[in-house]
Amino acid sequence: MSASITSESSLSSSGAAPSSIRVVKKKNEEEEEAQDVEDDHHPLMPSVSTESTNTDNGGGNVSADDASAKFIVQRLKDLYRNHVVTAEKQYHLHFNFSLPTDGEIKESEFDAAPMVLLIGQYSTGKTTFLNHLLGEEFPGMNIGPEPTTDKFMALYYGGEKDDANNRKGDAKTIKNAGFRKKNKTTDDDDVSFKTTPSIVTDDIRASGRLIKGNTLTVTPNLPFSSLSQFGSAFLNHFVGSASTSPLLKRLTFIDTPGVLSGEKQRLNRTYDFGQVAKWFADRSDLILLLFDAHKLDISDEFKNVIDVIRHYNDDKIRCVLNKADCVTREQLVRVYGSLMWSMGKIFDSPEVVRVYTGSYWNGNLINDDFEKMFTKDEKLLVRELIDLPRCAAERKVNQMVNRIRLVKVHICILGTIRNMTPRFFGKKRSREQILAQLDVILDNVRVEFNLSKGDMPDAKEFAANLNKFHDFGVFPPIHRSLIERLDGLVERDIPEIVSQADDVSSNALKSRADEKIEQLSTKKDVAVVKEATSSTMDKAKKVEVNVVGVLGRIITILLLLVISIEGVYYVSFGKPAYSLPELKSGYNELFDSAKNNPTVSEIRSQIKTTIQSTSAASSVPASSPTKHSLLSSLPTKSSVSEKKDPQPLKNPSSD
DSSP: OOOHHHHHHHHHHHHHOHHHHHHHHHHHHHHHHHHHHHEEEEEEEETOEEEEHHHOOOOOOOHHHHHHHHHHHHHHHIIIIIIIIIHHTTOTTTTTTTTTSSOOOOOHHHSSOOOOEEEEEETTSSHHHHHHHHTOOOOOOOOOOSSSOOOOEEEEEEEOOHHHHHHHHHHHHHTTOOOOOOOOTTOOHHHHHHHHHHHHHHHHHHOOOOHHHHHTTTTTTTGGGGGGGGGHHHHHHOOOOOOOGGGGGOOOEEEEEOBBOOTTTHSSSSSSSSHHHOOOOOOOSSSEEESSSOOOOHHHHHHHHHHHTTTGGGGGEEEEEGGGGSSSSSHHHHHHHHHHHHHHHHHTSOOOOOOOESSOSSSOOOOGGGHHHHHHHHHHHHHHHHHTTGGGHHHHHHHHHHHHHHHHHHHHHHHHHHHOOOSOOHHHHHHHHHHHHHHHHHHHHHHTTTGGGGGGGGHHHHHHTTTTOOGGGGGOOOHEEEHHHHHHHIIHHHHHHHHHHHHHHHHHHHHHHHHHHHHHHHHHHHHHHHHHHHHHHHHHHHHHHHHHHHHHHHHHHHHHHHHHHHHHHHHHHHHHOOOOOHHHHHHHHHHHHHHHOHHHHHHHHHHHHHHHHHHHHSSSOOOOOOOOOOTTTTHHHHHHHOOOOOSSOOOOOTT
């Protein structure tokens, strides 16, 4: 960060920094701040990749998983609104027959975050489990050995941490209000009063937003609107807790009151606990049954609640054996075996329910013999929770397919019953015969419409639901076109949605890759600009250094010259010169005295005589000395022409 600030200051000194550099630096600072916020997680919670969690990074950057999930959810909503819900209303299926979720699926339930339901007997550590998992306290939290949680509490994300900071600021403004805690380190009451925070301040720091049940049912972005069917008797015991934990951005937790024993469960509560728990279980993505290692006895009331919620929800149920560090090795082995045996009797299936063993609280382990196993199970549980949002779209597809198959089965059965009911006379007798022969009717319908045996409802449960209607003529007859349309939804439309979602995911990945490439190119451009700017600055600095060096040398030479001139004057006159005129007159006097000095005059005359003799000698040509050599003996042309031979030359041939 310091390097970037230095480079920015150097750019600003030479001129305005490029806008791209400022934008990139600002973006880097925002990413660093976001990373600081994301690092504030539970120590055992695995880090969540921003590639799959950030739905929008401010610039419209949507991850591939989120783009695919949004596409699937939107198409499922359209499919349900246009085809399925109309058939459900025509055949009176809402709140009358057993569907995966009673009533119509609201739009807020499609868009809601994955929900986790916690159920257990009192004092099994449900609220402590949430406190340990979230890593912080939440509004309305109350922990104790007695049945402290007396309401259904929905924990959801309620805004950024700035709101909490504002609440801290508000608490600081009333720092001097309320009772003071006694400071044990000092006896000075004044110092203790000034330094120790008040109880009111601590309460405000730990508090937050608590929303009542009636308000939650009319809040558009929360999936609790259909809870109004249970009336004010339940809504007065239902609250919402808005917290700032990062985990709540991805999940919503439902904390429930402890299941009581005996008549307390039925008489002390003015609402049907089992049906309310079933409503949450049908809409939850994961159901956690918490058990205390010290109190493993499963009451009949708790068993009844499990039987109610497990219909269509067997695959969601997990068991958590809490407070396992409070028993020894031998006791833990016995407790674990007893829990598995009890769950096998309740679920009546050979498949074993997944059990997470550990001690889910913020304190140290009392017995750390199985510390590695506890840590491993806790990490596996947290990983399963973290993976819920990634698989939310697939679970919605699974639930929609299951709902369409059940709607088709109910339409076939109710349409057949409608055809067996006379139009005018004998309706009562026909109704009694249909209820008596319902097993045979269900088998005939299954064979006629080629339905799966696993999709057929239980005959006794279906007969109980039919008893709500006095006249079976209210059901419309069978429409083959409606059945074909439902089959087309399962066989063609939903597979097409899934395949299109894969294309959306691949397109999102491609756009993400292109965006990263663009970011890299932008970074390269910024690096080139920085490099060019730094090279220009280096050249300017070098030129500046050269100019300064030359000026320094010139000033040094001038100073030396002045010092030498002043030194000569001082040596000559024995005193320094205090002004330029004085220095000039002194040097004139020195030159005059030098001219009038006899020694200097004699030297000057000698120099003049030497110069004159030298110039005279150079003007007179000097005679060249005679050189005796072989060339001097040779005859010249002039000598040959002067001497003439009187006798003619003889012809050698004549001799």
